[in-house]
Amino acid sequence: MVDHLYPAPPWRWSARQALLRHWLRDPAQGLADYLPHQIMRLLPTEAASAFGARMGLRGGRNRPVASDRVRALLRHLRPQATPTEVEALTLAHWAHVGRCFGEFAALSRFRAEDRIAIEGAEHVLAVRQAGRPLIVAGLHVGNWEVVHAGLAMLDIPFHAIYQRLPNRFRMRIADRARGRSRSAAGGRAAVAVAPTLGAVFEAHRVLESREAALLYYVDEYWEGRVHAPALGRPLRMDGNIMRAVRLAAATGAAVVPAYALRLGDAARFRLTFLPEIPVGPPGRGRAAVLEDIAALDRVVETVVRANPEQWFMAHVFQPDR
Numbered sequence: 197m198v199d200h201l202y203p204a205p206p207w208r209w210s211a212r213q214a215l216l217r218h219w220l221r222d223p224a225q226g227l228a229d230y231l232p233h234q235i236m237r238l239l240p241t242e243a244a245s246a247f248g249a250r251m252g253l254r255g256g257r258n259r260p261v262a263s264d265r266v267r268a269l270l271r272h273l274r275p276q277a278t279p280t281e282v283e284a285l286t287l288a289h290w291a292h293v294g295r296c297f298g299e300f301a302a303l304s305r306f307r308a309e310d311r312i313a314i315e316g317a318e319h320v321l322a323v324r325q326a327g328r329p330l331i332v333a334g335l336h337v338g339n340w341e342v343v344h345a346g347l348a349m350l351d352i353p354f355h356a357i358y359q360r361l362p363n364r365f366r367m368r369i370a371d372r373a374r375g376r377s378r379s380a381a382g383g384r385a386a387v388a389v390a391p392t393l394g395a396v397f398e399a400h401r402v403l404e405s406r407e408a409a410l411l412y413y414v415d416e417y418w419e420g421r422v423h424a425p426a427l428g429r430p431l432r433m434d435g436n437i438m439r440a441v442r443l444a445a446a447t448g449a450a451v452v453p454a455y456a457l458r459l460g461d462a463a464r465f466r467l468t469f470l471p472e473i474p475v476g477p478p479g480r481g482r483a484a485v486l487e488d489i490a491a492l493d494r495v496v497e498t499v500v501r502a503n504p505e506q507w508f509m510a511h512v513f514q515p516d517r
Contacts (some may be wrong), residue, residue, distance in 0.1 A: 201360055201364070201367070202218070202222075202363065202364040202367075204218055204219075205218055222363040222364065222365060223365065225362075225363060225365065225366075226363060226364070226365020226366065226368075226369075227365075229365060229366055229369060230365065230369060233300065233301055233369055234301075236248075236298060236301035236302070237301040237302070239301070239302075241299070241302040241305050241306075241309060241311070241463050242462060242463055244298045244299060244301045244302045244463075245295045245298050245299050245302070245462065245463040246295075246298075247298050248294040248295045248296070248297050248298015248299060249291040249292075249294045249295045249298070249461070250294065251294045251297070251298065252290045252291050252292070252293045252294015252295065252297070252298075253287060253290050253291055253294065255290060255293075255294065256286070256287070256289070256290030256293075256511075259511070262511040262512070263286060263290070263511070265510070265511055265512065265513060265514065266285075266286045266289050266290075266510045266511050267282055267283075267286055268515075269427075269504060269510050269513050270282045270285050270286065270504055270505075270510075272427070272428075272515070273427075273500075273501050273504050274504070285504065285505045286505075288505040289504075289505040289506070289507075289510050289511065290511075291461070292458060292505060292506050293508060293511070295339075295458070295463070296339050296340075296341070296508065299339060299341070299463055300341070300369070300370065302463065303341055303345065306342065306345055306463070306465075307345065307349060311463055311464050311465060312342055312345060312346055312349065312456070312465050312467055313464075313465070313466045313467070314346055314349065314350070314466075314467045314468075314469075315466060315467070315468045315469070316468050316469035316470060316471075317350055317469060318469075319452050319469045319470065319471055319472060320332065320347075320350065320352060320409070320452050320454075320469050321350065321352075323450040323452065323472070324352060324409070327406060328406070328448065328449065328450055329403040329404070329406050329409075329410075329444075329447045329448060329449035329450070330352075330403075330409040330410070330449060330450055330452065331403070331409070331410045331412055331440055331443060331444055331449045331450065331451045331452070332347065332354065332409055332410065332411045332412070332452055332453075332454050332469075333412060333413075333414045333437075333440055333451050333452065333453045333454065333473070333492065333496075334411055334412065334413040334414070334453075334454055334455070335413070335414070335415050335453060335454065335455040335496060335499055335500075336413060336415050336416075336455075336507065336508035336509055337415075337455040337456075337457065337499050337500060337503050337506050337507050337508075338455055338456040338457040338458050338465060338466075338503070338506050339456050339458060339465055340413065340455075340456065340508065341456075342456030342465045342467055343411065343454050343455070343456055343467060344356065344411070346454075346456065346467040347409065347411065352408075352409055353407065353408040353409065354408050354409040354410065354411050355398070355399070355402045355408050355409070355410055355411070356410075356411040356412075357395050357399060357410075357411075357412055357413075357436075358370075358371075359413075359416060359418075396439060396443070399412070399443055400443060400446065400447065403443060403447040403449050404447050410443070410449070412436055412439070412440050412443075413436060414435075414436045414437040414440050414453075414492065414496060415436075415437075415496055415500075415507075415509055416435065416436045417509055417512050418435070420514075420517060421435075421514075421517045422509045422512060422513045422514075422517075423435025423436060423437055423438075424436070424437040424492075424493055424496050425493050425494075425496040425497035425500055426493050426497070427497060427500075427513070427515065428515065429515060429517075431486055431489055431490055431493065433482065433485065433486070433489075437489055437492055437493060437496070438485070438489055440492070441475055441485060441488045441489050441492060442478075442485065444475040444488075445475050445476060445477060445478040445480075445485070445488070446478050449475075450472045451472060451473045451475055451492060452469055452470065452471075452472050452473075453469075453470040453473065453492070453495050453496065453499070454467065454468065454469045454470070455467075455468060455499055456468075457503060457506060458506055470495060473488075473491055473492045473495060474488075474491070475488045475491075476488060
């Protein structure tokens, strides 16, 4: 399903590095990811999560530049925090990141084990009942995969524009884990929208048809930049946050932010759907679009500021980009 995103390089000498990666390094990395994933599927959910936490802490120790970015962000968001508190939150971030990856192996068990509590469901259900198009503005705060499971639990059909992972083998693992999770959650199957140039056109079609909601993560990391929240940076007409606002304006869709916060050091989550963020009609000019982006950005920033250690983008955020 995903292999078309990873075309093989041409067989010529000038492409030898790309060929080496495609045919040797990527398969080796895929095998290194696949075997632990399959083993963790055999573990109890909490054991898989705890194993992921240990791997996350080890990974954080091996990534000093990324850890420094987390500390810098925490000092910005929590200026009154002591160095000891900043360090504790940095370690909590890496443990959380590791847990999220470890929990991929157990996503399909979350509903049966009653690990997901949902708050604010009325915000999305009212939109669906009114027959309006719906954009769920997902955030990478907590375990973002729980948003998928929660929509399935509410029996809301949805399309999700997913991010292209570093290689096709990791993409397959993620795709299959998400499929098992949605199936186990009991909802109608979601449709994955490939991250290609046609993704926005497909999203526009889905919203206009009102056949399904659109799950669109607005705090994505792409081309070396975290696009939302701004956190003091100038707002830009760029990124998923801008595209979500433009899609909402063009189709009349409601924009409802959602995130699945981790509760304690465990694989338990509270999935929260926030109230709709109003978006004006199209054709109002750049300044009006920026106002709508700013309104959505403020909500994203509030969630991130409250839970910085659970924000997946903390270790890649750079204030000068």
